Amino acid sequence: MTQPGPLRAGTPPADWRSSLPPADGRYSYAFLDEGAKREIRRRMLKAVAIPGCQVPFGSREMPIARGWGTGGLQLTLALIGPEDMLKVIDQGADDSVNAVNIKKFVTRVTGVAVTTDTRAATLIQTRHRIPEEPLRPHQVLIFQVPIPEPLRLVEPSERETRRMHAEADYSRMWLYLYEDIVKFNEITVGARYPVMVNRRHLMDPSPIPRWDVAKLNQAEALCLFCAGREKRIYAVPPHTDVQPLSFEDFVFRVEAFGGRRCGRCGSTGTYLDEVIDDATGGRTYSCSDTAFCEKARRHHLAPGNHPPEEGAA
Amino acid sequence: MGYVAVRGGAAAIEDAETFSLVRRAGGVSQLLAPEQIREQLHLAVDRVMGEGSLYAPDLAALAFKQAAGDTFEAAFILRSYRTTLPRLGYSEPIATDGMRVIRRISAAFKDIPGGQILGPTPDYTLRLLDFDLQNESETRTRQQIRRLLQPIERMQPMPESFPKVIAMLRAEGLLVGGRTRAAQPELTDITRQAIVFPASRSAQLQTLARGETGGMLALAYSNMRGYGSVHPVIGELRVGFLPVPFKNPHTGSVERIGEIQVTEAEVIARLAETEGPVRFSLGYGLCFGHNETKAIAMAVLDRAMSGTEPAAPSEDPEFVLTHVDGIESMGFCNHYKLPHYVTFQSELDRLRRIQAGLNRTKDTPS
Numbered sequence: 306m307t308q309p310g311p312l313r314a315g316t317p318p319a320d321w322r323s324s325l326p327p328a329d330g331r332y333s334y335a336f337l338d339e340g341a342k343r344e345i346r347r348r349m350l351k352a353v354a355i356p357g358c359q360v361p362f363g364s365r366e367m368p369i370a371r372g373w374g375t376g377g378l379q380l381t382l383a384l385i386g387p388e389d390m391l392k393v394i395d396q397g398a399d400d401s402v403n404a405v406n407i408k409k410f411v412t413r414v415t416g417v418a419v420t421t422d423t424r425a426a427t428l429i430q431t432r433h434r435i436p437e438e439p440l441r442p443h444q445v446l447i448f449q450v451p452i453p454e455p456l457r458l459v460e461p462s463e464r465e466t467r468r469m470h471a472e473a474d475y476s477r478m479w480l481y482l483y484e485d486i487v488k489f490n491e492i493t494v495g496a497r498y499p500v501m502v503n504r505r506h507l508m509d510p511s512p513i514p515r516w517d518v519a520k521l522n523q524a525e526a527l528c529l530f531c532a533g534r535e536k537r538i539y540a541v542p543p544h545t546d547v548q549p550l551s552f553e554d555f556v557f558r559v560e561a562f563g564g565r566r567c568g569r570c571g572s573t574g575t576y577l578d579e580v581i582d583d584a585t586g587g588r589t590y591s592c593s594d595t596a597f598c599e600k601a602r603r604h605h606l607a608p609g610n611h612p613p614e615e616g617a618a
Numbered sequence: 619m620g621y622v623a624v625r626g627g628a629a630a631i632e633d634a635e636t637f638s639l640v641r642r643a644g645g646v647s648q649l650l651a652p653e654q655i656r657e658q659l660h661l662a663v664d665r666v667m668g669e670g671s672l673y674a675p676d677l678a679a680l681a682f683k684q685a686a687g688d689t690f691e692a693a694f695i696l697r698s699y700r701t702t703l704p705r706l707g708y709s710e711p712i713a714t715d716g717m718r719v720i721r722r723i724s725a726a727f728k729d730i731p732g733g734q735i736l737g738p739t740p741d742y743t744l745r746l747l748d749f750d751l752q753n754e755s756e757t758r759t760r761q762q763i764r765r766l767l768q769p770i771e772r773m774q775p776m777p778e779s780f781p782k783v784i785a786m787l788r789a790e791g792l793l794v795g796g797r798t799r800a801a802q803p804e805l806t807d808i809t810r811q812a813i814v815f816p817a818s819r820s821a822q823l824q825t826l827a828r829g830e831t832g833g834m835l836a837l838a839y840s841n842m843r844g845y846g847s848v849h850p851v852i853g854e855l856r857v858g859f860l861p862v863p864f865k866n867p868h869t870g871s872v873e874r875i876g877e878i879q880v881t882e883a884e885v886i887a888r889l890a891e892t893e894g895p896v897r898f899s900l901g902y903g904l905c906f907g908h909n910e911t912k913a914i915a916m917a918v919l920d921r922a923m924s925g926t927e928p929a930a931p932s933e934d935p936e937f938v939l940t941h942v943d944g945i946e947s948m949g950f951c952n953h954y955k956l957p958h959y960v961t962f963q964s965e966l967d968r969l970r971r972i973q974a975g976l977n978r979t980k981d982t983p984s
Binding site: 341368403432462490493512561576577579 | 628630631694695697698700701702703704705807808809810811812813814815816936940945946948949950951952953956957958959960961963964965966967968971972975976
């Protein structure tokens with residue numbers, strides 16, 4: 306992905322075929338046929354033009370199953386070119402089985418280089434996390450989305466939720482949160498916390514933890530979201546307002562780790578995985594972002610982006 | 619630590635593939651040839667083609683072999699292969715009264731013009747395990763087939779086409795009018811556009827035609843049993859071959875580019891909710907290959923969804939159409955096997971916080 310714009314038009318250079326292993330000659334570059342890639346790029350442009358709005362598209366069946374990242378994968382394949390550097394993470398980890406599988410597939414049909422280094426990547430496909438290191442303008446973050454409709458929590462019908470978005474009628478979502486507070490004295494939504502994008506569209510940020518929500522606000526990088534099974538693309542362009550739904554007297558809170566630090570790199574201020582120790586039954590904690598953890602261990606880096614303190618909006 | 623955090627996921631994936639290969643082909647029996655599957659397990663192949671949404675018997679047989687007999691998985695493999703093929707164009711509409719029929723029945727009338735043709739069906743066969751098939755003698759089976767076919771060859775050849783039972787009812791004014799293409803000139807292509815609601819009828823029929831047989835059966839059955847109001851009578855059920863006409867983009871002439879086998883069901887239901895005189899209404903089902911359960915279920919669902927006020931899940935187009943696709947439902951069901959520890963941590967945080975809050979309230983009553 307070269308500097309001026311991440312959505313680069315045009316065909317890849319003519320010599321891409323030489324980068325393909327010979328056995329895969331039956332498939333086109335990046336698997337999708339060129340017509341499909343063009344269509345998906347057009348839908349992405351529309352999504353960028355209307356931040357947070359879900360754009361329907363003719364989602365294709367991929368060789369990985371629905372629900373396993375077919376949406377993110379289609380965006381990755383529609384955008385990727387020979388000079389790209391790809392990073393794929395699942396739950397923050399580069400070496401999780403599904404992330405490895407997706408990388409293996411993309412490499413097989415494009416021959417592009419992969420990396421675990423967040424800074425070095427041009428395209429980052431992710432499931433359930435945003436990397437801890439801040440992203441930069443030339444990078445594109447592609448989210449795998451299981452359920453793109455934030456209103457699905459309160460309304461099962463697609464026809465009805467489309468009407469609600471059109472009228473910016475989000476009263477039932479506010480009511481849901483309010484009732485939560487009445488019942489539990491707490492908002493019970495864990496991951497997939499609904500956010501308002503560009504002060505207009507309610508958006509599902511995909512099942513990222515609340516910890517990561519602030520990273521979407523006024524981000525430097527382009528964030529693209531895609532649900533393959535539900536056939537929807539949406540986007541948060543760089544420098545766009547993204548605010549979690551929050552009440553004046555009951556503010557949005559991120560996950561609390563009680564001042565614990567990563568058992569591997571010693572970082573505080575990162576999202577931690579809680580691991581139950583086999584022998585003692587005790588808990589150990591380590592960074593969910595494995596690439597960040599590695600880097601921190603090597604360079605004794607302090608985390609670059611502190612998430613908001615507990616209790617702050 | 620399990621399958622997530624351990625480095626070397628790639629090696630684990632490769633090993634998993636190897637283990638699957640061992641499970642499929644590690645026994646002592648001869649390896650299956652796709653040709654054997656295509657011929658002898660033809661109903662499975664038909665099902666895979668229908669749900670995989672690609673008419674390709676050889677590839678469907680290959681997918682079935684590769685999937686070790688899992689129809690969901692085989693249809694999925696075929697669908698993802700379909701993704702790599704460009705959309706070259708659309709065939710001309712095919713009139714099914716020109717079908718080369720191998721089976722044709724009507725439950726609505728005792729006899730129909732052209733006659734009831736039972737064709738290949740297990741409907742009236744006692745489902746007793748046939749132990750003779752355990753060590754099937756090839757010569758004896760071939761002899762049996764010759765004996766069976768000899769008298770048929772002496773019979774009069776079948777007519778080129780049969781009149782449609784539905785057309786006869788319609789001519790008498792007993793059936794609601796046919797839905798013409800003029801009423802819906804824009805054909806939706808659900809493989810190129812996401813379905814939106816209210817869905818066009820072409821989108822409805824396409825979605826059902828590639829739906830998963832079992833899922834469609836469950837929904838249609840719920841309607842027949844009482845969660846719905848369709849009381850279906852099979853007007854006509856056909857199995858046979860149809861030519862595929864395609865307009866040559868250069869010459870403009872229509873050419874026959876091949877032939878497909880399909881099953882077609884036309885279901886008559888009492889009481890059409892239309893203005894004017896009371897008539898029968900019609901539900902339509904058509905799918906690739908020989909799959910009568912699916913065609914009938916599709917026709918029942920098509921009829922069930924035609925009302926304006928859904929009173930049961932099977933009558934709500936959005937409910938039916940978003941849940942019948944096997945590739946989607948099976949994928950999503952299985953995706954719960956993927957690690958979810960980040961989101962679970964987030965849920966844990968909420969629960970712990972709520973519990974802590976409740977304890978605080980108990981300790982210091984306000």
